[in-house]
Amino acid sequence: MESTLAKLALPLARELTAPNGVKYTQPLGLFIDNKFVRSKSGDILATINPTNEEEITSVYAADVADVDTAVVAARAAFESPTWSELTPEARGRLLYRLADLIEENSKVLATIEMTYRDNGKPYSVCLAEDVLESIRVLRYYAGWADKIYGRTIDVGPRKLAYTLHQPIGVCGQIIPWNYPLMASWKLGPALATGNTVILKPAEQCPLSALYLANLVKETGFPPGVVNILPGYGDKAGAAIASHPGIDKIAFTGSTTTGSLVMKAASANLKNITLETGGKSPLIVFDDADLDQAVKWSHIGIMSNMGQICTATSRIFVQESIYERFIDAFKMQTEKISQIGDPFAESTFQGPQVSRKQWERVMAYIASGQSEGAKLVIGGTKHGDKGYFIAPTIFMNVEDHMVISREEIFGPVVTIASFKSEEEAVKRANKSNYGLGAAIFTQNMTRAHKVAAKIQAGMVWINSSNDSHFGIPFGGVKQSGIGQELGEYALSAYTNAKAVHVNLGTML
Numbered sequence: 001m002e003s004t005l006a007k008l009a010l011p012l013a014r015e016l017t018a019p020n021g022v023k024y025t026q027p028l029g030l031f032i033d034n035k036f037v038r039s040k041s042g043d044i045l046a047t048i049n050p051t052n053e054e055e056i057t058s059v060y061a062a063d064v065a066d067v068d069t070a071v072v073a074a075r076a077a078f079e080s081p082t083w084s085e086l087t088p089e090a091r092g093r094l095l096y097r098l099a100d101l102i103e104e105n106s107k108v109l110a111t112i113e114m115t116y117r118d119n120g121k122p123y124s125v126c127l128a129e130d131v132l133e134s135i136r137v138l139r140y141y142a143g144w145a146d147k148i149y150g151r152t153i154d155v156g157p158r159k160l161a162y163t164l165h166q167p168i169g170v171c172g173q174i175i176p177w178n179y180p181l182m183a184s185w186k187l188g189p190a191l192a193t194g195n196t197v198i199l200k201p202a203e204q205c206p207l208s209a210l211y212l213a214n215l216v217k218e219t220g221f222p223p224g225v226v227n228i229l230p231g232y233g234d235k236a237g238a239a240i241a242s243h244p245g246i247d248k249i250a251f252t253g254s255t256t257t258g259s260l261v262m263k264a265a266s267a268n269l270k271n272i273t274l275e276t277g278g279k280s281p282l283i284v285f286d287d288a289d290l291d292q293a294v295k296w297s298h299i300g301i302m303s304n305m306g307q308i309c310t311a312t313s314r315i316f317v318q319e320s321i322y323e324r325f326i327d328a329f330k331m332q333t334e335k336i337s338q339i340g341d342p343f344a345e346s347t348f349q350g351p352q353v354s355r356k357q358w359e360r361v362m363a364y365i366a367s368g369q370s371e372g373a374k375l376v377i378g379g380t381k382h383g384d385k386g387y388f389i390a391p392t393i394f395m396n397v398e399d400h401m402v403i404s405r406e407e408i409f410g411p412v413v414t415i416a417s418f419k420s421e422e423e424a425v426k427r428a429n430k431s432n433y434g435l436g437a438a439i440f441t442q443n444m445t446r447a448h449k450v451a452a453k454i455q456a457g458m459v460w461i462n463s464s465n466d467s468h469f470g471i472p473f474g475g476v477k478q479s480g481i482g483q484e485l486g487e488y489a490l491s492a493y494t495n496a497k498a499v500h501v502n503l504g505t506m507l
Helices: 002-009 064-079 088-104 106-114 123-144 180-192 207-219 233-242 255-268 290-306 319-336 355-370 421-428 444-453
Strands: 030-032 035-037 044-049 054-060 159-167 170-174 196-200 226-228 248-252 271-275 281-284 314-318 374-377 392-395 412-418 436-440 458-461 494-502
Touching: 030 064, 030 207, 054 207, 064 170, 064 196, 064 226, 064 233, 088 106, 088 123, 088 180, 088 207, 106 123, 106 180, 106 207, 123 180, 170 180, 170 233, 180 196, 180 207, 180 248, 196 233, 207 226, 233 248, 233 255, 248 255, 255 271, 281 290, 281 421, 290 319, 290 412, 290 436, 314 319, 314 421, 319 374, 319 392, 319 412, 355 374, 355 412, 412 421, 421 444, 436 444, 444 458
Parallel strands: 170 196, 170 248, 196 226, 248 271, 281 314, 281 436, 314 412, 392 412, 436 458
Antiparallel strands: 030 035, 030 226, 044 054, 159 494, 374 392
């Protein structure tokens, strides 16, 4: 199965042509103006399979000059009648068609996401969750394309006042390595509202985005509407964030990088949407359904190898059930967290995204042990090859410890006890982050009261890491600015223009 899909997964440089007319098959090209092209510098980046640490292929890496070229193409497309005068209904049909093509190519994309990018998550998860999510998101925004309404505002009989919601222009979009097909979260609302896009996938995993470029062209989007530039963050990403010809930046990634993007975007006061880091708390009260709390809290931190911005990595358990919860969580981890071959149906956990990330997570584990937290299970490398880490549980964790304060982005959870509701809320909010939070209790009055007090963009009651394309996704504090998904995302890609019409002759 793997070898068959691999042959289908990399027809990415089919149109890559050098200026002298020579055809290239490697490295894979940048996608600008509906063509695969070589980077102007000739710089390349290697993609590594995290399962066996072997190089998959190489990709041309964009730099400032390539961003300049893409901006020219995107600006021309934005102003061209072939896109700017396309009816909203027609834009919606294009998005529906792109979703259909992704569905037709779902096995190929799942293979790329799993093996042919630096993440290595199980194939079944890629197919049933990541690829399916991208299809649903694009269809959702396809339905919105002809429903972007302004409004009339009654200010008296001598005046007509109304608003128009118009596209912002050229949008730079930077997507993360943990969910590359999150490109749909950004492409969907941007294209539905009539913008053009320059999208940069993470340097660790550009392949699925480049395959998506083939589907964009096959769909029939005009040249320049969607441009995809793999490259390094400090070159291509920085150039996109600071470019005066780009009107908006949407970024998903770390808080540290997000602050740099925000600073760079200030050069021309770009419209910004930032979804950054998290250290989400999960509170388990003593009246919770323990089985459900254990099941969901395990999903909340161990899914996707812990590489989730909303991961509920700080668990607080009321002291009367603290030991019972830890025993049950340990049993759940040992039962569910099968590590290994991403193609095996029984596999729950694959490798970390890269050696750098593996080393980072292992350093946090060492820090937790040195600060006095008790290691319950895990904390070791799994296997001889690949960037695998055994699921790791720490108990007796204090709030001042590094593993309790900083985002680890790996299969590492801290579990601490609390006495009262007030203490739980205070400690949950004792963080620079505010992306997600979870509450487990059968007392719905308490659940809603605590949810209102938690400083987070999203709160889950008796679940963890629930998401839906129709519900806004975003954080507070250092977890970001603005929302993605749902109707809320549309406002991030439009400008509201007020039009005043004088109907009388008097002031």
